[in-house]
Amino acid sequence: MSLSCSDLLCGEDSNIIFAAGVDELPEYSSDIDSGPPDVEESVAGLLEDERDLAGINWPLSHESIDASTRADSVAWILKVQRYYCFQPLTAYLSVNYFDRFLYSHHLPKMNGWPLQLLSVACLSLAAKMEEPIVPSLLDFQVESSKFIFEPKNIQRMELLVLRVLEWRLRSISPFWYLSFFALKIDPTATYTGFLVSRAKEVILSTMQEVSFIEFRPSCVAAAAILTAANDLPKFSLISAQHAESWSDGLDKESITRCHQLIQKVAGKNKPRKQPKVLPQLRVATGRVSAVSSSDTSSSASSSSSSTPPPPYKRRRVNSKAWVGDDKGSSD
Structure with missing residues (x-):
């Protein structure tokens, strides 16, 4: 069905809006007339908002969140952020939604596919908030995703995240x-x-x-x-x-x-200091040559790289009623 411009316009009469008369209209100043906002005041306002939103836009404690399982999920989010060259803010918001959800809502399983599904949903929501171009829900599941979810199940998880977060997706970063x-x-x-x-x-x-x-x-x-x-x-x-x-x-x-x-x-996380490379003696058809150990290691790595690793099979998960169930029941 085609839509005309008139179908997209509101039906209110503009005379109704201004029926009260010009004298009763609120004062208005355009952005051109007003000066630039004071940066100091803007930052002070952000700091005040942080105090007011403490516990709402980010958890006050991490005691209810398992550190190891969370680290795996965040690592995957960061991999996808680099894969698609998303803004750092997108990754930050994804983790923010993830933490706030786990802080206020219990998943039926604190590892495996439920956390993977939550990670995909949080990253999808953050990308929709910040990125001009958003991949499809299937294309999000890259970078060694152990499970592949159907788009409809990811959408149901997104709705659950929105409901648990009370639709508060804009967060100070x-x-x-x-x-x-x-x-x-x-x-x-x-x-x-x-x-x-x-x-x-x-x-x-x-x-x-x-x-x-x-x-x-x-x-x-x-x-x-x-x-x-x-x-x-x-x-x-x-x-x-x-x-x-x-x-x-x-x-x-x-x-x-x-x-x-x-x-x-x-x-x-700092890499260890590289060991010193000492020369080694190699005997080759009547002459002796000195080569570094890095040469031997590189040749070994090249020979090993010729054998491709075995393919990794990813499981397709068809999650069901627990996604929309606030009680967290699972099949």
Whole structure:
């Protein structure tokens, strides 16, 4: 059935809206006449909203969430985010929905396909919120997905997530503060590009750690910017005490603990120091040649790579009534 422009218009008469007269209309000022919003006030407003929304837009505790199963789900979300080049905010919102759902709703199984289905649904909802182009529900299930879900079951899971979160999908994120905090460190904006980019990497690298749930977005942003700043010799002395002065509402103790946790996680994930490569002697048809052990390792890896790994079979799951059941019953 074709639609005309008139079918998409509201049927109200504009005279009804303005029937009260011009004198009773509210005051109006266009964006052109009004000046740019004050950044300091905007950030202060965000910090105030964080306090008001604590426990609603993110959990206050991680005790009810299993750390290992959550880490696997978050790792998969980050893989898909990189696969499709989604914004970091999309990955952050996905994990935010995931944590808030588990914090307030019990799944029938805390591992296996229920968590995979929840991960797909949360990532799909976040992509619909932030990305201009969203893959199909089947195309989301990439990067070693152990189960393949039918689109109708993912849609039912999305509705359950929306109902549990009370349709609150817009959430304050650490990324909103990064440019503001970077300019506080470097008012000349010489290094702000590096600081913001590095801080985004830090935030993404910490999302698998369940301990970061207890920190507010502004605290995570400040600690991430501190970590990025300390990578530069010029800002190596910037500390949480300096960060507390960036805006009213920032807490030095919370930023310090978050910064220390980031350093701990970074140290744990840091690759080990490469061993020294010592020369080896190879005897070949009457002459002796020195080659590095890296050559032998590369040849071994090339020979092993010629044999393809066995194919991995993914199971198709047809989840049923538990997705729409608030009581969490399963087949």
